[in-house]
Amino acid sequence: xxxxxxxxxxxxxxxCSIGHNDSTLFCPHCSxxxxxxxxxxxxxxxxxxxxxxxxxxxxxxxxxxxxxxxxDRFARALDNEKQWSLADTALLNDAYRTLKDPLRRTEYLLxxxxxxxxxxxxxxxxxxxxAPADLLEEVFELNMQLEEMRAARATGEADxxxxxxxxxxxxxFGVLLEAVDEDLRGEWNLWDEGNAGARATAQRRMLALLDxxxxxxxxxxxxxxVLGA
Numbered sequence: 001x002x003x004x005x006x007x008x009x010x011x012x013x014x015x016c017s018i019g020h021n022d023s024t025l026f027c028p029h030c031s032x033x034x035x036x037x038x039x040x041x042x043x044x045x046x047x048x049x050x051x052x053x054x055x056x057x058x059x060x061x062x063x064x065x066x067x068x069x070x071x072d073r074f075a076r077a078l079d080n081e082k083q084w085s086l087a088d089t090a091l092l093n094d095a096y097r098t099l100k101d102p103l104r105r106t107e108y109l110l111x112x113x114x115x116x117x118x119x120x121x122x123x124x125x126x127x128x129x130x131a132p133a134d135l136l137e138e139v140f141e142l143n144m145q146l147e148e149m150r151a152a153r154a155t156g157e158a159d160x161x162x163x164x165x166x167x168x169x170x171x172x173f174g175v176l177l178e179a180v181d182e183d184l185r186g187e188w189n190l191w192d193e194g195n196a197g198a199r200a201t202a203q204r205r206m207l208a209l210l211d212x213x214x215x216x217x218x219x220x221x222x223x224x225x226v227l228g229a
Contacts, residue, residue: 025037045099132215146222177216181213191206
């Protein structure tokens with residue numbers, strides 16, 4: 001079940017006491033730095049939660065805010081302002097790293113909506129993940145070839161035919177990854193522009209596509225490891 005994103009909570013500025021929303025790094029009235037905001041990563045940049053972003057504009061705003069938050073600007077400021085400049089900078093960096101990356105941005109938005117997505121290290125250890133139904137036969141064959149290549153490498157033997165076959169599999173699964181990314185971009189448009197029903201459908205599809213992409217990425221990684229790429 002997905003939840004609706006909450007709007008920013010109004011708070012009073014610690015310096016001028018005028019109310020503003022709890023999603024800004026600086027007071028819009030007196031321009032004083034604020035404690036790390038309680039909103040989401042999108043609101044740090046003054047953005048609506050969407051999946052299609054203007055990345056050059058995002059980068060420009062990141063650098064603008066980074067300059068404003070630089071600790072050198074707070075060398076003579078109050079201690080709390082010095083601490084907030086460091087904390088806000090860390091938050092800004094995390095937000096930028098997440099939002100500029102298409103996959104991380106997608107996962108982050110889905111988490112905001114209540115989806116459960118495992119951490120990166122947990123995903124990479126997920127050897128027992130279930131293969132997509134349409135790839136069962138190909139995955140079984142690939143795993144057999146990977147075991148054969150590992151065994152051959154362990155005994156110092158070379159199998160050129162197996163090497164070629166694995167390289168072909170790598171390209172094939174790479175094409176499938178590109179197809180998943182294209183499908184994800186289509187779901188971004190549906191989520192950004194759709195009504196509540198369209199968004200709910202897009203959210204479910206994005207979760208399924210991310211699972212498929214994760215599985216394919218692990219396959220390509222395994223092939224690369226065996227090929228020494």
